[in-house]
Every structure is written in structure tokens, then in C-alpha cells.
Amino acid sequence: MGTPQSRGADATPLAPLSGEPLPPVRQSTADDVALAYVRARAAQTGWAALSPRERARPVRRFAALLLRRQDEILDLVQRETGKARLHAHEEVLDAALVSTYYARRAPRLLRPRRRGGALPLLTYAVEVRHPLGVVGVITPWNYPLALAVTDIVPALLAGNAVVHKPDTQTARTAAWARDLMTEAGLPSAVWQQVVGEPADIGDALLDGADHLCLTGSTAAGRAVAARAGRRLIGCSLELGGKNALLVRADADLDQAAHAAVRACFASAGQLCLSAERIIVHDSVRDAFLDRFLPLVRGLRLGADLDYGPQMGSLSLPRVLATVRRHVEDATTHGATVLAGGAARPDLGPLFHEPTVLTGVTPAMAVYREETFGPVVAVYGVPGDDAAVELANDTEYGLNAAVFSRDTPAARALARRLRAGTVNINEGYAAAYASHDAPMGGMKSSGLGRRHGTAGLLAYTAAQTIAQQRLNLTPPAGPGQARYARALTAAVRAMQLLHLR
Template identity: 55%
Template sequence: MTETAAGNPTATASAGARTAAAVAAEFVTPALVERLTRGVTGSGTVAVHSPLTGEALAEVPEAGPPDVVAAFERARAAQRAWAARPVRQRAAVLLRFHDLLLRDQDEVLDLVQLETGKARLHAHEEVQAVALAARHYGRRAPAYLGPKRHTGALPTLTRVTELRHPRGVVGQIAPWNYPLELSVGDALPAFAAGNALVMKPDSKTPLTALWARRKLVEAGLPEDVWQVVVGPGGVVGPEVVRHADYVSFTGSTRTGREVAQGAAARLVGASLELGGKNAMLVLADADVEKAAEGAVRAAFASAGQLCISVERLYVHESVADAFLARFVARTRAMRLGNTLGYGADMGSLVSGQQLETVTRHVEEAVGKGAEVLAGGRPRPDVGPYFYEPTILDGVEPGMTVCDEETFGPVVSVYRFRDEDEAVDRANATPYGLNASVWTKDGRRGRRLAARLQTGTVNVNEGYGAAYGSVQAPMGGMKDSGVGRRHGSEGILKYTESQTVAQQRVVPLAPFTLGPLRYDDEGYAAFMSRGLRALKALRFR
């Protein structure tokens, strides 16, 4: 394995490391591709490349608009029988998938690394996230989806039940950066709710999603319930939105707006997790050693290609020097790895386009006066799209890296004097996805967290604590999205609610009951007395 410490000499290779080319040749065989693409149709083919080598991994079917229509037809036909199964049977499929995922994780870890170039530990974060979601919805789906009794208009006389029905066929558009978690992780609650799914994975990373589909089929999901269509986003994406009963999208804010407009035109719902320019706040009482270690995870996991990673770092001026000394040292010591196996601290960017964006943001900032404290250069000696983990100081408004999402291993450092200033600066962005607060006082950290305009806030962690707590909702405010994944919101969004109210004994209108006769005026008086009584009895 080539493992290079950023800015330092080549480090010792990890034991058991395997080259990407060797694994691709031995594992990504025509037989594997044929098995993964079984049931996936297309009018052409598209090549999948590995960013670790720049070489082609495989060719998969490429869909056009007619293929998308056919996929929705198959999904609709299969969905009826799937929805007719008791929810506990559907949930049991998720629990079996959980076990298969953990049993065969080395296969999917290889695929994630080959398709994204990320370090294996960061690929394992995806396995962890999907296993958590599978277990949670496998256990909790019956409770989330079961009939709910509510107090009626007239207690005891009006019996009210809330039912949950699947929406039908969900259209999912998944990104390349987390090809396991952001494909099957979002699909699991949709399946538990009784939906079928037509998913468009990114053309850079379809093999991982197709592997997950095969494992779900092995766990008991009917094959046609999950359709996969691979193709250009500008062609296949709008077709998915055009035919879906609900849309799940993760990607850029710009594309998210287009998806939202397409869904709104058809009056179908959509959940959108979009971009972020996430802030980490290091308070005056923070443990700077732990904060520096956490900042490395928060900023450079998956080479910064993570919507919830930290790109803005606000440090109290009293601890800035001590923190930066530790953070810079840790960043400079990070190992870049281009092989498959544990041991590397960071992997590759996914493409030449991502490398160009990162390089441009850093070079422009430096040209306008920013200082590079660590990193700051591509590493073609490690792989075609590698870039060193980079810390910038002296970033000012007007620099692209200050305001726009870089989506790479680049973090900018800013100093602040008081917490009000830090909160104001952290909130001064159109985005609102994730934030991180570091302090020795947990209560203080939680109070400050509540003032930040983000969907999730982690105290003394970068992003994993909130994201991994799957009973709680996760999503964005402002330009970072609409809707939530995880928790009750993460599954109920895939359903339509229906209220069934049964009126008994007397109608909600003037009535006669034995000797009691209520005309219009009498009925109005009867209801007024009842409303006063219900308030006095503290009915909700």
C-alpha cells in the first residue's frame, strides 16, 4: 500500500494492504457484475471508474427515459403485494439484511473504496450507519406505522383512528459520496412502510447500491420492489421525479431546487438533504487536545466529501494558539492511502472535477492573502485525485472558500472573542445542516447548540453523534434541505395518513334521542356546554 503522511516522507505500509488494481481484477469480475445487475435494464452501457487508479472497474446498463418508465411499471406491479404483507414481515427483511450486511461487509467495503476512493475506516462508517438504520426500523416500524387512536370530536361518541398507507413508488436520487448509506440507508424505511422504490444512483458509484439491492433480495425483499436505473443526472433524474409518488433526494442545493420544483408541479412530496457550510466552535474552556483530534475527524472524513463535515472552524482567541498547534500537527501527520485496507487516515477525492474545485478554492484564497497552515496541494504521486488535508488561516469574505461549499479536505480557521460573536458568525450562512461545539461544560454546550440554526448539532463530536442517533431526526434548515431522515419522521414521510372517524349514538347535528329533542338552537347550546366541559376536564 502507498501510505503517505501529508507533507511528510512516505510512511510504513499497513500489513495486509491490497492494491486497488488487484482487488478490482479479482473481485469485480464479469460474473459479479452480471449478478449485481440482474433485473437492471438499460438501452446502453456506462463505465464505472475507480478514483484510486483512474481505470475502469466495470460496465453497467445505462437507462434512458423509456427504461425509467418500465422500471416504474415493474415497481408498481410489485408494490401492491409487498404492501399487503403485515408490517412485521416487512420489518423482518430489514433485520435479516442487517445480519447479511455485517457478515459480508468486506465485500461492500471493497466496493465503496474502489468506487469512491475513501479510506476504509470512512467506508466502515457507512456500514455502521446502515446497520443502525436497519436495526432501528426493523424493530420500530410496527410501532411507527400501527393504527393510532385519537380523542374524537365527542369523546366516547366519536371513535377516531389514524392509519398509515404507503405512498406507492418512491423515486430516490442518491449521490456518490456515501453510496451505501445514502442509497440503501434511505431506502430501508421506505420499504418497511410498504413502498416500492426506483432509485437512480450516481453513475460514479452504482456497484455499491446494486450490491445492497442484492443483499436485500437475499434477505427476502421481492426483486421488483427495488428498481435501479443508472444514467446521466440531467436525463434520468427528471424522469424519476416525473413518475414518482414521493421523491427522496440527497445532493447539491442547486439540483435540489430543481427536484423540488418538479415534485411541486405534480403535487407530490419530497425530502431533500442538500449542501452545508458547517461550523465547529471551540469554546474557551474546551479540551484543546480532544478538540484538535475531533476537528481532524470532522473536517477530513471521506476527504471532506460529506455534507455534514466541518469547513469553518471558529476558535476562541484565548485557546487558538494551543488548539492550532495540535490541530496542525495532527493534520500534517495524516496518512494518505491509495490501497484497500485499514490504516490510512484519508483517501482520494472522487474525480478530476472535485480535485479542480478544491484546488481552485485553495489557490484563489492564497492569492487573496490566506495562509496555508497545512496541506494545500494535490498529490498525484499517491493517486490521480488525491489532495492533502488543508488548513487555511486568514480567510476573508469575498474568497470563494469563505462562503461556498468546497466539498473537499479544506477547513478555514477563524478566531472569536465571545460566544455571541461565534454564534452570529456560525449562523451567517444560507446553509444550516450541521454544527459542532466543543466545551468541558455539557450544559453550556447544549444551551449554545440550541442557538445554532442547523438541523443537527454535536457537542464534543463532529457529526457522528447526531447522525448515528437514528431515533432522532436528521436534516437541514434554510438552504440545506427540507424534511428529515431517521426517527419517526424518516419513515412517516414515506406514508400517507388517513383519519377514520366513526360517529356513534348521536350525530354532529340537531338530533332526537328518546325524549330529548334538539333543534338548531338547542343543538348549538348543547355543543357550547360540551365544549366548556371538555376544557374544564382538560381534554386535549
């Protein structure tokens, strides 16, 4: 697998569930990346010449095919990521729903729009949207199907071609998605794929694009943003998180406990939206833990390629190493393990128990660093102000959740949180799956938004075409004063009539 004429060496990822080798993945070279951009640019002109409605047809068919053939991709996602099948199924649903959403709405969102002109009736102005050209898309290993489709589909529907670099660990999932889109009718050259390490192909990938899209770490995002800034091109970045889940004193604690389990341990915590901090009002902290901890301890871990296990494996050795480092550092410095805390090599090489910590302080790495694994710290606070202060005490601002029976109070609290999405009485899916609403991070959690109108128009350049129906060229000489007075009177009249 790789680009058709790839000349790089093979890489052999390991199956997280067993540690056994997966089929080799041919790595691309910088020359392969350059060739991919040449092919994408050649194909993009014809693709952009199609109407948005015509471009939407293969995307609609892709969404239908994906649901019909989901067992194929569920097996593949599990083998490459190690996640539980139910969490892999979330990827299938998300990819199908976001494809349908944009296929239906792109023709309307991309049509020319009348805008108010300089002078009512005398100036005609219209906004036209043009594709940017070729978009470079870099997707991670943790959600290899959903995140690829979520970013690539709107880029394609906007009339762009794409050069896509999936992570080597999950490159076959990305290739399956591309092949299915081609089967659905997408011209194959419009979606190019390359595979390789940043040190080998990063420069070629970043320098060939007209817009860059990355889902990854904050460190990687800063590097991409700096490169985009030097080239004066746009970038869309969804980066790290240290997400907080707030439980108010009036919360339904049973609901909060069940939702927190999913928010913390979906995909073994390898989700950028996962809750890594639970902030509970002191008056209900013990009652919440009495409900939460038995649920965590009762989670079924397993390596089955079928529904049943509630949590799967971690995906990469380095992720397991971070999880173990954070837990060991925390306990060394005085934190208490309330549930889990240990690796489970008896189940597979990268399994780790879902872990709940208390007594975490700023001296511990887990307090500020993103763990990106099945570890959550629980904090008690005396009230809403303290909860907001603690929740916002992070460089990140991706996702948050608030649990409360008082909806107006919960909404008011949500607006005080510096996070791009906030869920009320749910952990992460309510906001993320609202595909008509923008999703993205504040602070060091990213730039730009995916989903909604913003997630499509980010891949376009706006052009204004204005036509003047009356000659308003200023006169030369003494007539300039009369001209200025006339324009002033016209502006005052427009203000009085609320025309401007």
C-alpha cells in the first residue's frame, strides 16, 4: 500500500490487540509527494468545473455504501487501532452522517450570494466562492476513518483536490475509505494518498499545499501553523485537550456517572474530546464516586473483533508508556488510585485498566499534560466559581461537559468555560455529532472549525464582484466640495432610512 509508484521502504505496523505484524505499508518519498501534488492539480481543474450538486453525488453514494459494508471497515479499524467494536462503529456513523450532511448542504452553501452594495439600487454586489486548489490533509491514528472523512469530504465538495497523509499505523483504513469513495464515483486522482514519517516527507507535504489541515498534537500544530504562516496560506488545526467534566451539586448523579464512563474511556481514552478531569461539587463528590467507581471497575476489557468488550486496547507503545508514566508519577507524588492503575499484558501487549485518580496536584505531570489514555483525575470544588477556575486552568480548550438539572444555570456555566464545545448532561457526542454546528478548539487546542458552514467555507476563497450602475467619479477642481456635500447628505439619508 502507498502511492502507485512509491519508491520508499516498507513499514510494518503491529496489531495493538495481539502485537502481531500487520501487512506492510509502503512508505512514500518526497518525490512521491511531489508527484501526488502534480496529479491532484491536474485533476482538480476538471473536478472544480463540475457543479456542487454533481460533486455531491459520489459523496452521497459513499455514505450509503459505508453503512452497507460496515463490517469490512469495523474489522479493519479494530485491527489497526485496537479499539472496541462499539467505538469503531461510532466512526462509521460519524463518517456517514458528516458525508450526508455536506452532500446535502454544499450546493446551497457554495452558491453565489447577493450582498449589500455601496449604494442601494445603484450598486450590485455578489459573493462568489472559489476552491483553494489542493488541500494537504494530515490525519491521526486514533480515529482513522471518521477524521479522514470529516475533513476530506468538505474539501472535495468545495471543489478542491486533496493530498492526504494518514498515519502509517492506520494507513489501510484510510486506503479503504478512499477506494470506497472512488467506487462511489469520485475521480481517483482527486484524492491522493501518501504515507511516511514527517522527517521524510513533511517538507514536501506542507510546501505543496494551498491549505493545510491537521488533526494531531499541539506541538505538530504549531509547526504546521508556522509553515503555513510563512507561506501565507490558511490552516485548520484540531489539537490537544485536557477536557473537564463538571458535576454540579444539583446533577442527576446516576446520569453523570454513566456519561462520565463513556466520556473518559471511549476508545480507551484515545479521543481528543475525552474527559481527563472530573470536577465535582464537594457536597456530592462521595455520592458521585459511589456511582462512578463501580461502573469503571466493571468495564469489560477484551480483544474480540465483535461487540461485547466495553473497552479495547491502546494503539501504540508510546501511548501506553505515557499512561504508565502519568500514573506512576502521580502515585509517587501522593495521588491515590481509586480504580484501575495497572497495565494488563494478560489481555494483550497494550491494554491498560481504566484508571481513576484523586489527590492530583499541579506538581504531577497528569495535572497539565494530555494523557490521551484511560486515566481521569477527580477533583472536589466548593462551587461553580471554583469549578470554572479549575476547568480553565489549562493551556487547552477543546471540549467540556456540565451536568446539572438546572438547564439555565448549566448554560450560563458553559459560557464561562474556555472550550470550543461544551456539552450539557452528555460528555462529548452531543456537540461533536451536531454536524450543523462548528467544532474546534480555543487556546492551544487549535485554529479554525470543522463541521457546519465554517467547516466547508474554510476550503474556499471568497471573491466579491461589484457592479456600479451610476458613475460616481469625483469631479476635478471646485466641484469636489459639492460632491462631498452630496455624498454626506446621501449617507445621512441612508442612516435615517436604515439602509446602511
